[in-house]
Amino acid sequence: RFGGFTLPDFLGDRYESNAFRAFAAIVVLVSAVVSLIAQTKSMGIVVQQMSGLSPTVSLVLATTIFVFYTSVGGMLAAVWTDIAQWLFMTIGLGALFIVLWGKLGGITGMALAANQAAPGWTSLTGIGWSTSSLLTWYLVWFIAYFTRIEFVTKMYTARDEREAKASVAWGLVLVLIFFSVTVYFGGAARALVWDKLKSPDQALPVLIKTYLTPFWGAFTLAGVAAAAMSTVSSLLLLSGAAIAHDLLRKSYYEPRGIVKSEAFYLLVSKLTLLAVGLVALIGAFFTPTLVLTIVSYAVALTGAAFAMPMLLGLVWRGTTPAAAYASSVGGFIATALWAVFTELKLPWARAVHPIFPGLLLSIGLIFAISLVTKPASAETVERFFPRATSKAKVSAEEDS
Template sequence: MDSQFLVSLVIILITFAIYIGIAVANTAKQTSDFYVAGRGIPPIFNGMAIGADWMSAASFIGMAGTIMLLGYDGLGYIMGWTGGYLFLAILLAPQLRKFGRFTVPEFIGDRFNSKTALVIAAICTIIISFTYSIGQLSGSGVVIGRLFEIDARIGTMIGVVLIALYSAFGGMKGITWTQVAQYVILIIAYLVPVIFMSFQLTGNPIPWISYGEIVTKMGELDRELGISEYFAPFTNASKWQFLALMFTLMCGTAGLPHVIVRFYTVSTMKAARWSGAWALIFIGLLYFSAPAYAAFARFILMTEVAGSQISNLPTWTQSWVDTGKLQVADNSGDGILQWNELVIANDIVVMATPEIANLGMLVIGLVAAGAMAAALSTAGGLMISISSSFAHDIYYRVLNPQASERKRLFVGRMSIVVATLLAGIIALNPPGAITQIVAWAFAIATGTFFPALVLGVWWKRANAQGVIAGILVGLGVTLAYIFAAKYGGFTILGIIDTGAGVFGATAAFLTNIIVSLATPAPSKELQDEVINLRYPEQMVYKDGEVYLNDGSTK
């Protein structure tokens, strides 16, 4: 057992002990604890939990690698994922909190007074969360595979067992407070290496300022090698793909069920708004750092690895070759590793960077712990989302309304175990890179929930027939485009599978509006309830008048 492995293992075990201790101390004893943490989470801590829930393996492991490989074109991920929180905090979160339900499908079912809409929304939640969880389990496999120097697929199955046990135990209450600890660990783990690299390469420990200098130097290297310049826009994708990806990720963020449910865990509309504000700050720390991470890692690879003798490569390369995520080959036969002969998966850039930059065993172990925190925190939220959609929305609200709390908790926990196992089997041979798989989940959310929620909150004329038709058409168009683009080579304006949400959302909005106008309007009570969502919590709209909670007219 080498010292690097031992240090990483000890750090990960310590963090796991912290997570388990918090989960045990906050075990869910009733359904409100299991699904919405008793609605008692303070906004600043909820912002941290949202940050941890949000900064998944795709963000922690895949983001910097994607930007490193795509350059300018990779910025669409950062702008889309961050900008979506503005949509969510302004357009939806406070209003959904005022409606006061447990889940997004429950809001849709009650807002439109339709069990059919409830079931369809629950199925969509399961599809979105399941797709997203494949990316998280694949990410955990990368971390565990490198730690134990085993195939990433074996690491994935180890991750399945860990995540299933962890998610089923505490419910939303336990997961929320665990996510606060996970956020602290993952953000420290993410920032320490990039600060060290910044100081190593530029003498300036502030990476957000210094990485521009490195990008300029890389432009010179790119010209020498005759490859596309790192910061040249639209060299890896079309302008339309860039815009479509941004739109898909923004609207998908505002429609993700496992993110929206976090706003149900606070006590008021005001607390929901502040949760969104804190989340943006906490998320921004990582997302502002990702471009610097990417630039530093690429520069070190170009200057210290490429151009080396194949027989004298750094020792870290063999460890990553063993995981199947790194390939080196002397295709030219000159005994020198050329830049174009180095094939590095974007999923390993952050994990490999401490070794690439020779930052020491402690930092390597810290990054491994942070990556596990990212995968676990998001996986936990996703599994709760799947569980609540099946156990609460379908089982309790439709199939067995008389079920006891104990039975509901049992069904919820079992659905987590089954969903994790199924997602893990698919993650053994993932259909794409982590960021790509996650982008599909966002595309589906964009095509289904974003139009349904925006119209459900802001258009009182939207009715059950409209939302059902809109969700089904949006889902069909999004999935059809993803499969056609990925497996059939079909594109419109150069928009590939990760930008499919723009077509799904357009189809869903149009379908919802046209069908709603062609069918009877909702009842006056439902329309009043929709208008009521737009007023502060202490006000109530009824019969054309706005009242304070004490009954007096405003």
């Protein structure tokens, strides 16, 4: 509706700030790199289980594959390969679910077996979780699904608003189904293969190799790889767009009247993609943190930086550019610092997830500063709130 292509496009246009657009592009890039480290690790584990290669070779091979096909195909290829990857994932993991269901005797059987293997697993706080850390962990994923850059940006590929809205509804249903199945796999791993794991990240591949035939095992591992590749392709493309489109084109060159060819921006995008893939590979080698924890940091960074400016930018005309920018910067920095403190294993930092202080600061800044700073121009308000503005004009005319 507003004519943009990326999340930084929305923030830059809504808040009339190329500086905000540039900062948002940097947040997208940092979050994408952090998330790609996690996805690269998971892809390496899958390749190792499928091929028997060493962890190092598996990581390099996995990175080479997804960087190559993403750089060659672009967003259109990512959308179509997502469909094929979804089929692999659904059929493969569906086969594993059926086998484990029969092995454990349904949900009740799984829960009893998991709790017997790990007493406390079925309690509300599980094993090793405090109430505060658990509640803020839920907060991460609550915020994640309207700020995760790979999800939000894919809606821009829809042909019209109707399809974009429908994709949100259907996406929510599918996510809930897959998450429910994932919980079942977690309990099954606790009950059946936990003593065989060097790391919890290996739980699903080990379940697959242990309880499926070679054919179905290979098919299902391909499904797990497909899930990672779907995310990876989107994140790589977003990294390229963040630098080429958002940072260079929209924040630097075009505001200064400098014209560059489409070939130039395409080259910058592909070079960024290669560089980000290399950084993710290096990070995967030297990051001992669990995959899911790394992903939670990535979505926390975007959640704390973008949730309030996005949400209030769509529903409150009084959200000011200065407030939104300060909210985004403050939320991002607070979350990043808290994540560092958490990785340093400081007890007070580990009590809550990094998104909690970041989101609190973001909320406080956006409301407080909006009350004392200048709002966006009337033209921008009209562009993003056409119905509200039209009603206000009609009401004013009737009063006069």
